[in-house]
Amino acid sequence: MMHVFINGVSVIGPGLDGWECSLPVLSGREAYVEGEMPRLTGGRLPTAERRRATAVTRLALEAAERAISADVDPRHMATVFASSGGEVEIVHRIFCELATAERQISPTQFHNSVHNAASGYWSIATGSQRASTSLSCFDDSFSAGLLEAAVQAVTDGASVLLVAYDFPPLPPIAQFRPLHAPFGTALLLNAERSAHSLMELRLAFDAHPPRDLSRMDDPGLEALRAGNPAARGLPLLAALAAREPADILLSCALTGSLRLRAQPCG
């Protein structure tokens, strides 16, 4: 089994305003109350870019930043951005405009609409010129991103930051793709153990669908998990929060599964 170390983690969702605040809920000590979505500031983006970046991009960047401690340089890590739908708000606006006679799209709208918009803004915000991949695997985008990031960390011996994020599409697409709420999470992965290491993670791909998919005990968190592709990572976040060994089974590539064996460090 391939193994990597998780050296940083973050979470953002309704009522989940960062890792420390979310620990009691994620570890099962407190019931989840679906509160407000934290304000998405866009973090260290330069002012001009912060003004231009979409809410989806700001969600991704917020999740990314909060997973990195102050003494870690983001310029030294590759990134994997995993999202089922990407820039759902801006594509809706473009589709509305394309349905008019004028079809006047703005240049900013257009470059913000690409699936890798968050990746591009992250690179500008941090100055990182490392490899950055943006991917999608529909409902299994989290596990696809985790696999891609872990494989990259191990084969390149590098730090890889996985950022999983999804925003509910707006109407009229929402009817065909209803998502529960916005959610973002980031994991910093390394091939080698260090003082930062929170957990050792072993991964194995299986081409069969999971027989006993990992779910959340808390009904509110389970609704969140089932209702947002990025939140499919919640069982792993729960193991990290509880600092307990766990066997986690995620759906992967829609027809297969990703088996995770999580072992806390130290």
Place this chain on the structure above:
Amino acid sequence: MPIRHNVCLLNRFPDRRSPIRPLMQPLTLSHYTLVSALGLGLGATLTALRERRSGLRPCDFLDAGLDTYIGRVDGLEEAPIIGELSCFDCRNNRLAQMALRQDGFEEAVAAARERYGAHRIGVIIGTSTSGILETELAYQRRDPETGALPPTFNYQHTHNTFSVTDFTRRHLGLTGPALAISTACSSSAKVFASAQRLIASNFCDAAVVGGVDSLCLTTLYGFSALELVSDRPCRPADVRRNGISIGEAGGFALLERTGSGEVALLGYGESTDAYHMSSPHPEGQGAALAMRQALQRAGLTPDCIDYINLHGTATKANDIAEDRAIVGILGKGTPSSSIKGWTGHTLGAAGIVNAIVSCLCIREGFAPPSLNTETLDPEIGGWILLDELKRPIDYVLSNAFGFGGNNASLVFGRAG
């Protein structure tokens, strides 16, 4: 395998013993195929390249009233996806289906499936816009009262970025790891990097990689809004160039650790610019990083490269940035050309188009010229081919750069 490159270097440069070793295991492209405006399959592609026949035509896509040229693939309108996978029917997946049916590709994958097992073959496809044309058209048919989309709209199997990967793996009956990479115009170059890593770490034994991007209104009107679209067939590196021509294409390659193919992926490099969302770094800093990394992984010195298949979009910013990066690494003596004048800029498929053309160059011993390019921009320092070059090609550097400053370079060479 690694030893072979060093031997090759010794033969080519007897006085210069290369101290570097490849950093990755090469992968054979045992089968590959391409559909673009040049035609269906490798034969049609090669014929058009040898006969200097561009696939660009005045824009006749739907009702897009734009004064530009496009590289449209004929026949997609009459090639629906029927049967079990009919829920995937949309222009982008039709293009994927059309490409999968060329050059015996499906049969080659079926044979690989027998050898390795369906679960040991990964599928990684690059696309920028997937099947969003369906959504664009559905928005034109919204219910006047409720605003609802037509009930036949199928988000998951057409619009979603993963749709084309999902279609491809189901069509080919593969169940290994799968994902869609969407990093704008570098998407289907990066699929090679992901596949190499998945195979190297034993998550699969082989991979089907590819890129499929089809014409849609978002890209046609979006690039027009950026004033990056030419009113003539694009002229990469020409002093009078004035923008891109948009095209569509679908291409696939079967990657194996060993295989019967003549061409192998020897190296890849990936980087980001950290500069601007839609303009490249003016000195081509990110592009240079990707190219250096690709050469390093391949264990090759820059002078080994026989031909550079440029990203070469025919915007001034791209052409100059790429040229600066190339001159900085390889000097001015390496022949290069852009094939955008033949196929148009196929966006998310640009990486695979360049990859497949690179394979043809190695196989056939030629390098195509930059079609439509007449008078070279004096600011360009590199060697741009204005006529076909007929000579053995052993190593090709193949570039793809995209929005968000996302760069990928690949090195292809003869399989050992």
